[in-house]
Amino acid sequence: MSQQSQSAVVVSLPEGSNREFDQPVPVQDVAFDIGPGLGADCVAGVVDGDLVAPEYRIKSDANVRIVTPDSKEYVRVLRHSAAHVLAQAVLRHLPDAELAIGPPTDDGFYYDFDGAELDSDDIAEIEAEMRDIVAEDYDIVREEVSLEEARERLADQPYKLELLAEIEEAGEPVTFYRQGEFEDLCKGPHVESTGEIGALSLLEIAGAYWRGDEDGAMLTRVYGTAFGRESELEEFIERREEAEKRDHRKIGSEMELFSVPDHSPGCVHFHPNGMALRRELEEFVRDKNAELGYEEVKTPELNRAELWKKSGHYEHFKEEGEMFAWEQDGHEYGLKPMNCANHAYLYEHDRRSYRDLPLRFSEFGMCYRNEQSGELSGMLRVRGFTQDDGHAFVRPDQVQGEIARTLAVIREMYAVFGLDVLLKLETKPDDAIGDDELWERAHDALRNALSDEELEYEVAEGEGAFYGPKIAINAEDAIGREWTIGTVQLDFVQPDRLGISYVSEDNEEHRPVMIHRALLGSLERFMGVCIEHFAGDFPLWLAPEQIRVLPITDDDMEYAAEVAEFVGDFRVEVDERDWTLGKKIRAGHDDNVPYMVIVGDDEVESGTISVRDRDERQQGDVELPAFRAHLEGEYEEKRREPDFLDRGVRE
Template sequence: MSESESQSQIAVVLPDGSELSVDADATVEDCAYEIGPGLGRDTVAGKLDGDLVAKEAPVYEGANLEIVTVQSDEYVDVMRHSASHCLAQAVTRLFGEDVKLAIGPPTDDGFYYDFDDLDVDESDLPDLEAEIEEIVEADYEIEREVVSVEEAEQRLADEPYKLELLAEFADEDATVTFYRQGEWADLCAGPHVDSTGDIGAVELLEIAGAYWRGDEENPMQTRIYGTAFESESDLEAYLERREEAKERDHRKIGREMNLFSIQEVTGPGLPLYHPPGKTILRELSRFVESINDDADYEYVETPHLFKTDLWKQSGHYDNYVDDMFIFDVGDDEFGLKPMNCPGHASIFEDHSWSYRDLPVRYAENGKVYRKEQRGELSGISRVWAFTIDDGHLFVRPDQIEAEVEAIMDAIDEVLTTFDLDYEVALATRPEKSVGSDEIWERAEAQLESVLESREIDYELEAGDGAFYGPKIDFSFEDAIGRSWDGPTVQLDFNMPERFELSYVGEDNESHQPVMIHRALYGSYERFFMMLIEHYEGNFPLWLSPEQVRVLPISDDNREYAEEIADAFSDFRVEVDTSDATLGRKIRAAHDDRVPYQIIVGDDEQADGTISVRDRFEDQEYDVAVDTFLTHLEAERDEKRNEPDFLQS
């Protein structure tokens, strides 16, 4: 190949690691045709370094390229993006061109589109769905148009929100893309399917309010949520899961079980935990503390706020200040802590260390504060104040693998205790990061070595690491198949450098430790929320706020009921002394999600026995007290996930 030919060629990296040489002006679609004519014809979109792009997007030297077809997992995202355009087109048709368009992206479960100057309510959704169906049946070709910024400004003269977006990513010489379907077009980077007829089953779900760009200082807009699937059967299955998710909603169950409240008078995103909810949180804390104790963590405590001098030293002031609560006290500026790590680094800094002292492991159930937008707050899944089961380790470089191994063992113990199936991903160096190439390559190799040695299947999340180091991410599924982000293990080279942390090595020279961040739950609030919905409030015995309820059949059996309750005093036990009938008492205990009911009447009192009923409505009579007590102790201590006395 001549020098001029080599200069006109670039190489892209395919998913199998091989390189494909293409013309320097090649697009994603060109690359697909280069691989094979069939793949070229089937190409819908592409992924460049993990970002979903249009098939017409140009590739570049060294890009990691994936071709997206109808068979790809990403195809549904492309289709949903196109469905959001159909929604906007339907709104424009039915409510006039005075409606102002904002944004309409795909989401994990569907799509939405934001509008201004739109007066709609839930009763309008069927008409909008019917109009979307007409647009889909019309099978309009979705055409990609490349136009100059000047032309785009003319087209968008009456669309203030689109003009704001245009100004952010365009300059005088730039071009932008519109996507047209029939009479309607929208400023959009894509990608989209080839025609509206390629869109499968669509359903509009709800209407909500949303601030433009998520900023409370901006206008409130109307957001219409919808979803789309390739088939009606997939849509029906999703809607069934959605209804089940509503029944499991932690806010609904939290009210029913008196777990927590978030009150207007106390402020948004600031949960109040009631006794039953705090009981569960205490059990979760005891569990993780037992793991920490076994791993020789030392508990520390840091205050809720620091002078901003600390946040400037740690780098949070430059990178995180918009999400912090900042206020003045006299001449000093303070910030509520969004993270615990700078406090832990300060504690480590306040001592002289030898290489023999490392690793140093600190743990803290630390309350932190992050200023989320009010519109993004939701129950205890997203709040202003939450608690992290934080751990920070200060280690020598040669200790990294062993410590990460131990942390992964602890995370596995937590997730398997709750019967949560999980997946693992290795997140590598992002474009914006600190530290030398050598340090990053070594750290990534060490994390990869741990994963390989454990024979763990993992995804590579290229460029998704923290700016201060790579990490291992865990995600898990709940009882109805929803995926949640879980624990992470992160290596940090930035904070030790910023705080000038050091230890004296075997060579009597000063060395910088590596900092490992880890949390076994993440935040207690988010994990608690997930458990509420995962178990639908039917917590395993060890977590249940009330573990046993004793039900006397009549007033004559109350004294015996109290004696039985005393025998189970190591458990959270209550006696139902109400005047209700036995049937009503049983129903109340079932509605309160109590794992076990002990029923005592004249026969049990005469024989010194009990009847046991579980929340599955199974019952066994003439049970010896010691027999049931022994079983309860084992079920609690072994952290079994279901009441199983009557199934054993």
């Protein structure tokens, strides 16, 4: 690379090439420098992971990707513009409403308003107005103004003035976007005109605190979504309707799996049925931990704050208001937000040699984080969670092998559930601790591990943990939604901060590397994902009730009890209710029981059973030993579908 002047900017492109500019350069100029066609198609840019407007000036060396209408980020740009269309429509409907914020989201967009009392009838009118604004095809024009002019324009908008003060403090340019009579303080990016929004729909109204602060004003939030084509919107609505049917909170209540009562906000109560499912997941994880060479430990949830000040967690969690902490007896105590500092203590408890490594600890560790009440959602977003946690303390030469083995096991585990795995390499965030050299070593080690295993992955710039980069294991469920569940994180920083070491062959002390990993992640969250993925229709090994015996008459009760006892190693119930057989069968299907065993006079006489599965297939004259042998095989193999009748097992 040529010697650069002080103001030179080097832009690194996705295919690995670099382009050098003599001075700060707008994203769109980079696109034109690559090619005139790309420049003409440039809608936005991704600069070091941030989605920015084409006019954004790159002032220092950066990783840059150009966004065009064919890019996956384009829909976020379109949805951001749809949020402005929503605000414009609301102001036409309610001119005195005050604007707060309106960002795009993974599924759509929202806008927050003060002084906007809205109901379903209003929403229908606002959506119709939005369609008119789209049809009017207003140009969306960016304008950069001075702070003084911005203050004049926003004089009667208190929420926007607060945002303007933050822009001033950060030294960023002040930009407005205008479409027709509407303008909004916004850094963009946006599409060129409202007519590019091909299809939109408003979804719901909710309350939201200003900036998520429970002490702040309660605003009205309107959610919506938008796509380039009507067919994409129709597909989204179908998926949304299916997701509502699969809502883990609804199914969890119907199947009596869990509850989150008001007296324990964000903390899950597991009912007996839910504990049956959870125990199966725990044993599944324990088996995999044993395969990977982990020793199970248990560490306390309550610790003095000094522990986390050393590790760096205190600064990250406490000062962000995410740690539950209090003063007592002259000391500050807190509920642990993570398990790693406690595991580092266990490592340090004995003097370690290079021969002891890798040393691996696993724990179903209960952790707590003070999530905002508005962000809580059943089992998927909680305050108290059980992390299926593990920490491997390894020598530098063991890092890649350890990561490869861990990823292989995680991929095998997710295949058991029928979840497709997507890997993301999350790099150094803004709040990182530790020096750049350690971070680069960690980045290189993760990249090399992924490359050596020939694994496909995406890079998520700036989304790593504060102590190290990580590989996020995302899983796609039965209806195409993506969930971040497991993680593998590489940490050169905490061993240094906590002062842990091992004695190497040279008789000198060296720092181990910590590999933080969660196979399934939070058990609460994974259970929530599982409930929705299977829609409550769990495979045999996970089903809270695996077999239900249905006696046809009271005279068959004694034989029904014998059948239940014969398969009693499984979770089996006898339906003793004074119901017709048809009603009992319907109840079994509604309760998602994998197998129903029907016994009547013929079965009593022959000593056999009739087996019915959740797909309403039935087979009679089945010998009990054959049925039990099949159950054992289906359970051990963790097959996802009951297949007794497919195999036609008889004796």
